[in-house]
Amino acid sequence: MMRPRIDRDRCVGAGMCVLRAPDTFDQDPDDGRVVLLDPAPPPHRHASVREAAQTCPSGAVALG
Known part of the structure; x- marks a missing residue:
């Protein structure tokens, strides 16, 4: 099972995660940093x- 992890302290708010996987990630409307919507995305995602995770410029998104 894939388990995405986020590190909000490392996030720079580039939004690449939201562009690539909008059903799994979003951006906080107050500070623009990553928010995890789905901690266990289904296989088709x-x-x-x-x-x-590969395109995150700050390395704030990782896979577990």
């Missing part, structure tokens, strides 16, 4: 979540 794994590719987009993996891409979100």
Whole structure:
């Protein structure tokens, strides 16, 4: 099972995660940093979540 992890302290608010996997990630409207919407995305979302982690410029999104 894929378990995305976020580190809000590392997040710079670039929004790449939301662009790649909007069903799994969002941005906090107050500070623009990442918010995890789905801690256990279904298999059909794994590719987009993996891409979100790979394209995060600050490394705030990781996979577990």
